[in-house]
Amino acid sequence: MARPTTGALSLLFRFALEGLAGQRGRSLLTMLGMAIGTASVVAVVSIGLLGRAYVVGLIEGVGANLVFAYGTGDGINPEEVSFEDVEIMRARVPGVVEIAPVLSGSDAVSIDGEPEALSVLGVTPSYPRVRNLVLVHGRFFSDREESASEKVCLLSRELSERLYGRRAPPSDASLRIFGVRFQVIGVFREAVESAAAVQKSEAAGLTAIVPFSAFRNLYPVRFVDVVYFQADSQEAVPGVVESVEEILRTRHRALSSFKVESLESYLVLAQRISDAVTLGLIAIAAVSLLVGGIGIMNIMLVTVTERTRDIGIRLALGAGRSDILLQFLLEAGMLSLAGGVIGVVIGAGLPWYLGVLYGVEVPVSAVSAAVAFSVSVAVGLFFGLYPARKAAAMNIVDALGYE
Amino acid sequence: MLAPRSEVAPSAATTIRLEGVQKTYRRNGVPVAALRGLDLEVGSGEFVAIMGRSGSGKSTLLHILGLIDAEYEGRYELDGQLVSGQVADALAPLRNRMIGFVFQTFHLLPQLSILDNAALPALYARDRDALRCRADARRRLEEMGLGDRLEHRPNQLSIGQRQRAAIARALVNDPRLLLADEPTGALDSRTAQEILGLLAELHARGATIVMVTHDPEVAAAAGRVVLIRDGQAHDRRA
Ligand SMILES: Nc1ncnc2c1ncn2[C@@H]1O[C@H](COP(=O)(O)OP(=O)(O)OP(=O)(O)O)[C@@H](O)[C@H]1O
Ligand SMILES: [Mg+2]
Secondary structure, eight states, X not given: OOOOOTTHHHHHHHHHHHHHHTTHHHHHHHHHHHHHHHHHHHHHHHHHHHHHHHHHHHHHTXXXXXXXXXXXXXXXXXXXXXXXXXXXXXXXXXXXXXXXXXXXXXXXXXXXXXXXXXXXXXXXXXXXHHXXXXXXXXXXOOHHHHHTTOOEEEEEHHHXXXXXXXXXXXXXXXXXXXXXXXXXXXXXXXXXXXXXXXSOOTTSSSEEEEEHHHHHHHSOOOSBSEEEEEESSTTTHHHHHHHHHHHHHHHSOTTEEEEXXXXXXXXXXXXXXXXXXXXXXXXXXXXXXXXXXXXXXXXXXXXXXXXXHHHHHHHHTTOOHHHHHHHHHHHHHHHHHHHXXXXXXXXXXXXXXXHHHHTOOOOOOHHHHHHHHHHHHHHHHHHHHHHHHHHHTOOHHHHHHOO | OOOOOTTSOTTOOOOEEEEEEEEEEEETXXXXXXXXEEEEEEOTTOEEEEEEXXXXXXXXXXXXXXXSOOOOEEEEEETTEEOTTSOGGGGHHHHHHHEXXXXXXXXXXXXXXXXXXXHHHHHHHTSSOHHHHHHHHHHHHHHTTOTTOTTOOGGGSOHHHHXXXXXXXXXXXXXXXXXXXXXXXXXXXXXXXXHHHHHHHHHHTTOEEEEEOSOHHHHTTSSEEEEEETTEEEEEOO
16 A cells, blocks of 8 residues: 655645644754854855965065065075176066066165165165065155166155154255165055065065165165065966076076965965865854754754654554654754854855945855755764654554653 | 445454453553453444443554554454464554544644544545545545534544544444544533434444444443453343
């Protein structure tokens, strides 16, 4: 006597709903447990993504798609990047938007009558773009000033504040560098100042930058301190690194020590660390999901025991064991489903709302919401299975006699 | 009262054959024998009253007949089909479609209206849509004189009304075998007579009825009386 299964699910669905409605308060609390678990998973992923975006922002603030090459000055054959190297790189390295060789020297500056060490950089007009420098006051020098070797300079913000306080330097301000008077035309800072912690920055501290040509005229320098390249895309970065290395290898003696680096390795490292931290947080949040699941099991066990007679009657009237199993599985499933929906709404909505409130772009991962939701439903079904099986396996006569 | 219904064919063959049925309950590990090698045959279309002292095993027997209790020894053939020793769940459709059961203590679901209660066996049968199930349940309840109490919960009804609701539920799937455990136990004699009239009508249309009762007057309505004593069945022609 095979029985048709049409409408079976909708019928059991109705019975399950009736069951849940019969104990509204308890159902709501159980749902809440599930919702908190789901919400914390979703929120934790958002926090992780936010942290990741912050760290990546710090690193990329040093300069987007940046590659830099420098001689380390040690090894068996210490060598440095020469001016010819730079010209050949400028001509041959593909996929480069800007190239910015930097000369480095030092001088002294008198602050409040005391001499202090001053770091002087000779840079091309492309330098502020490549290195993400931000103007605090004034302007950068132009291509014309560069080719004319004009005696103009910009001060780091730190230097400017030591010399002139928080105000802009006076229009007739000048600085004596390499024995020559340079007109101060601006003040700069780095876009992301804490980025200096990631990579020791030559632009931090008491620094003045002057046109590359002027530096070279005044200071007996034979080597370039460092050359920056800005690749035209992130994908082009490895190619730039490779061809710069190739040029240095062919133009210098073996075993000379150059370093060609990109921020790639720092980025990868930072992303790995933040991913690991996020994963750890997810594991902790997942525990609350587990606790929610155990809550469902607990409640369903109580429910099944309480409804023993109800189950016995249904079985006696001809309900199949599978009908009973499914009814209670549906009850557990609906609890976790509703909990999952509420959890996703809270877990995704709260960070989003806070983001709007504080004007921060908070990333909400749709994938994490979907995963947290499915996991919570799966957890509910998994923990609902045992009570449902217990309900379905009841001895009818004993169940009918249960008070 | 009962309109003639074509679903119950007069020729429907329901035969009960029990052979050497033993049922032993265990109470705290102590065995309590309720049925000891009971033999019973009920022919198709018979109306049988089961009598016996309290505790003699009448309800136990009815549970076995109704496929509610599958844990016993012995042989049970229903309609020529061996049902003893079967996995309990395999019997669920049979229990649902073929047998109507009126429990001694009614066993109505307290959270449902009597209409929903009466519709339950029909819903689990899954051969009609929910609307049809409710319509059938309503008709059965109306036949029992509960037409104006459809949305009441069992605890809002008198004991007699509950008993009638339980009978309506047992009849909703047009069972060929009706098992009733003291169906008039809670009724005054006039209502009891009405119920007996209903059972007689059902019987007249071909249903097989096995009814437990303490009341010889009620038993007289049946064509045959079986006495349970010492865990065995003794026929006592009325
Ligand atoms: N679930 C059970 N566990 C243990 N013993 C039981 C159980 N159900 C019934 N019994 C015992 O089995 C015997 C038969 O019980 P049963 O309920 O079949 O009697 P009955 O004839 O229906 O009595 P009554 O006329 O009072 O309804 C009794 O001695 C009873 O104590
Ligand atoms: Mg009894």
